[in-house]
Amino acid sequence: MTLGAEYGRPPQKREEIDLARISHYVHVPRRYWGRYLSATLIACFLIFLAVSFARGQIDWKVVAQFVMAKTILIGLGNTILMSVLAMALGVALGIVTAVMRLSTNPVLNSVARGYVWLFRGSPIILQLLLWFNLALIFPTLGIPGLFEYKTVDVMTPFLAALLGLGINQGAYTSEVVRAGLLSVDVGQYEAAKAVGMPRGLALRRIILPQAMRVIVPPIGNEFVGMIKLTSLASVIQFAEILHSAQSIYYANARVIELLIVAAIWYLVAVTVLSFLQARVERHYSKGAGRAAARQ
CATH class of the missing domain: 1.10.3720.10 (MetI-like)
Structure with a gap:
C-alpha cells in the first residue's frame, strides 16, 4: 500500500514514513541491572571463597602429596x-x-x-x-x-x-x-x-x-x-x-x-x-x- 498518490505526490511506502517519524529519536540501550547485580554478587562470593581458602590453615603441599x-x-x-x-x-x-x-x-x-x-x-x-x-x-x-x-x-x-x-x-x-x-x-x-x-x-x-x-x-x-x-x-x-x-x-x-x-x-x-x-x-x-x- 502507498500513501500520497491521491495528492499527486510520489507514492511512499508506509515503512518509509514510519522510519521518518522515528528517525529523530535517540537509541538508548536497555540496562540489565538485575544481571549486573547478580553477577557482582556472585563474583564477590567467589572472591570471598578464594580468599578464605587462601588464608585458611590449609597446607596445599599436603594436598599435592596425597x-x-x-x-x-x-x-x-x-x-x-x-x-x-x-x-x-x-x-x-x-x-x-x-x-x-x-x-x-x-x-x-x-x-x-x-x-x-x-x-x-x-x-x-x-x-x-x-x-x-x-x-x-x-x-x-x-x-x-x-x-x-x-x-x-x-x-x-x-x-x-x-x-x-x-x-x-x-x-x-x-x-x-x-x-x-x-x-x-x-x-x-x-x-x-x-x-x-x-x-x-x-x-x-x-x-x-x-x-x-x-x-x-x-x-x-x-x-x-x-x-x-x-x-x-x-x-x-x-x-x-x-x-x-x-x-x-x-x-x-x-x-x-x-x-x-x-x-x-x-x-x-x-x-x-x-x-x-x-x-x-x-x-x-x-x-x-x-x-x-x-x-
Whole structure:
C-alpha cells in the first residue's frame, strides 16, 4: 500500500514514513541491572571463597602429596568398580521390576510394588547397615546338611555395599524404566502382537529400543549420583575414596587437606562420567529431531 498518490505526490511506502517519524529519536540501550547485580554478587562470593581458602590453615603441599597416593587411588578404583557393579545390578532389577509393574498378573504386580515401596521408603545408610549386620539375623547361609557358611564371613563390606546400593538403586531405576516403557506408543505393542511376536521378544526388539531415548538421561544422572552415593559405604568400612581419605587423616590429622583430595577425585570421576553420558544421550537421540519435524 502507498500513501500520497491521491495528492499527486510520489507514492511512499508506509515503512518509509514510519522510519521518518522515528528517525529523530535517540537509541538508548536497555540496562540489565538485575544481571549486573547478580553477577557482582556472585563474583564477590567467589572472591570471598578464594580468599578464605587462601588464608585458611590449609597446607596445599599436603594436598599435592596425597592426591596421587596409593591408598587414595585404590579407593578411587573401588569407587568406580562399586558404582559400575551396583548400577548394573540396579538396572537389571529395575527392568525386571518395571515389567512386573506393567504385568496384568496381580501377584507379580504386588511384589513389584512392595519392593519399590520398601527400598524407596527406607534410608540407604540404614539398608547398608542392615546388610552388613545380616549375621545377627541369619548366622549361617546355605542349605543345611549340604553346605553352610558363616554369614559374618560371607557378608564382607564389599558385598554388603553392593547389595545395599544395587538393590536400593533398582527400586528407583524401575520407575525410570516404567516411565520409558509407557512413553512408547501403544500401537507398537499392538503391532508386535498382530504379527505374533511374543511379549518378551517385543520388549527386547521393539519397545525397549524406543524407550531408551527416555530412559538413558535419568539413568545417566542416577549413575552420576551413584559415584557420590558410594561414599556412604564408608560407614561399613568399605575402602572407597572417602574411607581411604579418612584412614589417612586419622593418622596425620590433616582433615581438610584429605577431604579436598577426596573432593578432587569425586569431581574428576563425575566430570568424565558426565561427558560419557552426553555421548550416550546423543547416540540414542539420533533421528528424534527429524521425526518431530516430520510431524
